[in-house]
Amino acid sequence: MSNNEFVNKGATKNSGEGRTLWEEIRRRFKKNKFAVVSMYFLIFLIALAIVTIVIDIVDNSNIYNNYVIKQNLKDKLREPEFGNPSMIFGCDEFGRSILFRMIWGTRYSLFIGLIAVTVSLITGGLIGSIAGYYGGKIDNTIMRFMDILLAIPYMLLAIAIVSALGPSLINLLISIAIPKIPSYARIVRASVMSIKDLEFIEAGKSAGASDIRTIFKYILPNAMAPVIVQATLGVADAIISISALSYLGLGVQPPLPEWGAMLSAAKTYIRDAWHITVIPGLGIMFTILALNIFGDGLRDALDPKLQH
Amino acid sequence: MLIPVLIGTTLIVYCIMDLTPGDPARMILAETKTSEENIEKMRESLGLNDPLLVRYVRYITNLLKGDWGISYKNRISVLAQIKEKLPNTMLLAFSGMVVAIIIGIPIGIIAAKKQYTLFDNVSMIGALIGTSAPAFWLGLLLVITFSLKLKWLPPAGMGQGFVMKLKSLILPALTIGTGTAAIITRMTRSSMLETMRQDYIDTARAKGIKESLVTTGHMLKNALIPIVTVVGLQFGSLLGGSVMTENVFSWPGLGRFVVESIKTKDVPCVLGSVVALCILFSIVNLCVDILYAFVDPRIKSQYKTSRRKHI
Numbered sequence: 001m002s003n004n005e006f007v008n009k010g011a012t013k014n015s016g017e018g019r020t021l022w023e024e025i026r027r028r029f030k031k032n033k034f035a036v037v038s039m040y041f042l043i044f045l046i047a048l049a050i051v052t053i054v055i056d057i058v059d060n061s062n063i064y065n066n067y068v069i070k071q072n073l074k075d076k077l078r079e080p081e082f083g084n085p086s087m088i089f090g091c092d093e094f095g096r097s098i099l100f101r102m103i104w105g106t107r108y109s110l111f112i113g114l115i116a117v118t119v120s121l122i123t124g125g126l127i128g129s130i131a132g133y134y135g136g137k138i139d140n141t142i143m144r145f146m147d148i149l150l151a152i153p154y155m156l157l158a159i160a161i162v163s164a165l166g167p168s169l170i171n172l173l174i175s176i177a178i179p180k181i182p183s184y185a186r187i188v189r190a191s192v193m194s195i196k197d198l199e200f201i202e203a204g205k206s207a208g209a210s211d212i213r214t215i216f217k218y219i220l221p222n223a224m225a226p227v228i229v230q231a232t233l234g235v236a237d238a239i240i241s242i243s244a245l246s247y248l249g250l251g252v253q254p255p256l257p258e259w260g261a262m263l264s265a266a267k268t269y270i271r272d273a274w275h276i277t278v279i280p281g282l283g284i285m286f287t288i289l290a291l292n293i294f295g296d297g298l299r300d301a302l303d304p305k306l307q308h
Numbered sequence: 309m310l311i312p313v314l315i316g317t318t319l320i321v322y323c324i325m326d327l328t329p330g331d332p333a334r335m336i337l338a339e340t341k342t343s344e345e346n347i348e349k350m351r352e353s354l355g356l357n358d359p360l361l362v363r364y365v366r367y368i369t370n371l372l373k374g375d376w377g378i379s380y381k382n383r384i385s386v387l388a389q390i391k392e393k394l395p396n397t398m399l400l401a402f403s404g405m406v407v408a409i410i411i412g413i414p415i416g417i418i419a420a421k422k423q424y425t426l427f428d429n430v431s432m433i434g435a436l437i438g439t440s441a442p443a444f445w446l447g448l449l450l451v452i453t454f455s456l457k458l459k460w461l462p463p464a465g466m467g468q469g470f471v472m473k474l475k476s477l478i479l480p481a482l483t484i485g486t487g488t489a490a491i492i493t494r495m496t497r498s499s500m501l502e503t504m505r506q507d508y509i510d511t512a513r514a515k516g517i518k519e520s521l522v523t524t525g526h527m528l529k530n531a532l533i534p535i536v537t538v539v540g541l542q543f544g545s546l547l548g549g550s551v552m553t554e555n556v557f558s559w560p561g562l563g564r565f566v567v568e569s570i571k572t573k574d575v576p577c578v579l580g581s582v583v584a585l586c587i588l589f590s591i592v593n594l595c596v597d598i599l600y601a602f603v604d605p606r607i608k609s610q611y612k613t614s615r616r617k618h619i
Contacts, residue, residue: 148316151586153548156566160321160578163570164328240442244552247444248567263445267556274452281445288440 028301035297038290045287049107067100069255080275090275093265094255098276101257102283108258109287112169113238116176121231123177124184129215129223131185132192143189146182154179158241162250172251176238187230191223225302232295236288243284259284314586315368321582322364325575332356332380332575371583377576381569386580390562394584396466397561400480400553401546407485408492409539416496417528423501431493438490443549447483447556454479464558476557484553488542495538499531506530532603540596544589 019027030036056064067086075095081087089098131142149157162175195201196219204218243260245251247267252258254265259280266276333351351357355366370377376387415435419428455463467476503509504527512526513519551563558564562581569577601607 144312145316148313148320151313151589152317152320152582153544153551153585153589155548155551156582156585157320159551159567159570160324160582163573164324236440243442244444247552248555260442263448267448270448270452271456277445277448277452281442281449284445285437285441288442289436292436292440 025301029297032297032300034293035301038293038297041286041290042294045106045110045290048103049110052104053107063100064104067097068104068257069096071095079273089279090273092262092276093269093273098262098279101262102259102280105257105259105262105280105283108169108252108256109239109242109260109284112173112176112242113235116173116238116242117180117231117234119173120177120180121184121227121234124181125188125220125227127181128185128188129192129220132189133196133211133215133219135193139189142185146185149179149182150186152179155241155244158245159248159250162245167250167253169252172242172245175245176241180234180238184227184230184234187227188220188223191226192219195219195222229295229299229302232291232298236291236295239284239287239291313590314583317582317586318368318371318579319364321579322367322575323360325573325578326360328573332573335573336380367579376580376583379569379577380574381572381577386576389565389577390580390584393560393562393565393581394588396559397547397550397554397563398588399477400484400550400559400561401543403477403481404484404488404546404549404553405539405543407481408488408542411485411489412492413496413535416493417500417523419493420497420500420504421523428497432497435490435493438486438493441486443483443487444552444556446486447479447553450479450482451556466560480553480557480559483556484546484549487549488546491542492535492538496531496535499534500527503527503531533600536596536599536603540593540599543592543596547585547589547592 052064072091072095075091076093078087078091078095080090086097086099089102092098092101127142127146131139157179158175161178162171165171165174192215201214201218204214209218242251243258243263246258246260247264249264252261254261262280263277266273266280270277331347331351333347333354333356337347337350355363358366367377374387376385376390378385379389415431419431422428451463454461461479462472462476463479465476467473509522509526512522517526550559550561551567553559554561554563555567562585566578566581566585568574569581
């Protein structure tokens with residue numbers, strides 16, 4: 001937490017109520033009931049993903065192979081039954097329980113989305129802070145290149161990259177992460193530029209801090225607020241793109257239970273069974289909804305000036 | 309700005325497509341079962357043996373001359389194929405935008421006028437769901453409801469003749485427009501709430517102008533500037549979103565064409581479509597800038613005063 005020391009001290013002085021900045025943010029965030037519910041929902045999803053991974057490790061993927069992957073054609077396209085817990089969402093085109101596939105599928109969207117955003121955040125953040133800190137020619141060159149990347153429609157670039165590298169989990173991650181770099185670079189650059197001329201940076205420099213130390217220790221921790229919000233909303237975007245690419249057959253490949261890949265398989269059976277199309281989509285929608293509400297709540301909590 | 313963006317995008321896409329495994333010469337001659345020697349000859353005639361940059365520069369010069377290359381797959385001119393498909397994509401994007409504006413602006417206005425009522429809450433929740441639902445899934449849901457259950461509208465493709473074309477356009481336009489409609493609703497609402505609190509609205513009311521006229525003539529007119537910005541920005545994402553929507557509905561547009569071309573590694577087609585989409589995007593942005601002058605007389609008067617100064 002040493003990085004936040006400066007932020008904390010500054011805030012305590014300003015608010016004058018003896019609360020640190022993070023306590024203040026938590027208090028403001030808790031006021032927004034929807035955002036809190038969304039946060040718990042997201043924590044639940046992440047827990048579900050981790051628990052299923054642990055289960056797979058402990059019992060040697062027994063449940064995974066028998067209930068998520070193994071085909072059982074006599075239950076093909078079975079309609080949802082509300083009395084039977086494992087059949088509450090019905091079965092897919094190979095007679096596999098959609099409930100199990102949904103639960104085991106949480107890991108793909110969530111973790112690829114999170115990792116992809118982290119990767120593009122770190123790369124974009126580095127590029128943006130270099131451009132913002134040094135300015136001038138370096139800034140111009142980097143940002144013009146970023147503008148060009150931004151001019152290509154996001155989905156188009158992602159599709160082109162993933163088709164060049166071939167469909168696999170890692171390539172999907174790369175193809176989602178690269179097109180997002182310029183937007184993070186822009187945000188971080190704007191943040192850095194608004195901070196780098198403040199007095200405390202000058203003070204740090206005059207005390208002999210190197211450029212790298214100034215950027216990482218003084219500038220970035222103070223430039224983080226808009227970036228965190230953008231990253232939360234970015235995860236939502238990434239999850240939509242992952243499912244979209246999987247839907248096109250370029251992302252996670254069947255029989256892996258990714259939600260978008262499930263939709264892609266469902267399209268063939270759209271005339272026979274509605275539930276295999278509706279349910280995975282609802283899963284995606286609620287996840288995105290939770291991320292959006294959480295992101296909005298976070299933005300309001302971090303920057304109360306924005307609230308009208 | 310258009311020229312560097314075009315050079316940059318084509319260079320990036322060219323390099324990416326070059327990394328893709330698969331040999332175009334072999335793909336062209338795949339069906340003929342020809343010898344290795346012929347494949348080598350083909351490669352030579354297509355200039356595939358030259359270094360990457362040489363090929364790229366040759367491509368760009370040809371592009372500027374109006375020669376967009378020939379499809380590797382069916383030997384049809386890329387320009388001809390794009391000319392055939394571009395109007396369909398534009399039709400889809402524009403109808404999506406029309407749908408979004410027709411839904412978004414009235415709901416946004418009413419929500420702002422009735423802030424904190426049931427209508428406001430319901431429409432804001434609706435807008436949140438609209439931005440959260442993936443477009444391709446929404447499209448599938450619409451197909452299930454309106455094509456398969458109710459049998460009102462065709463599930464895929466583009467119909468022939470005006471009526472059939474319009475019928476087959478409705479579902480894709482709704483699909484592509486919903487996300488944008490949600491964003492426009494939110495923007496309209498917040499922009500209206502902003503202008504509502506201005507003093508000139510009270511002045512207008514005090515003059516005895518009818519409330520409906522105050523809303524349309526005074527509030528909406530002033531609230532329109534940020535809305536126009538959002539509409540312009542959203543056009544880009546609509547063009548990008550056409551990729552998914554066209555695939556769901558088998559709509560014969562550029563988005564579907566580019567995905568198919570990428571899958572078959574048809575480099576000239578991919579590059580041509582990307583260039584066409586980027587040009588379209590830039591033109592739309594230009595149009596939005598011009599539209600500002602109409603919406604905001606202050607911008608127009610800036611130009612006028614500066615001209616007067618010159619005289």
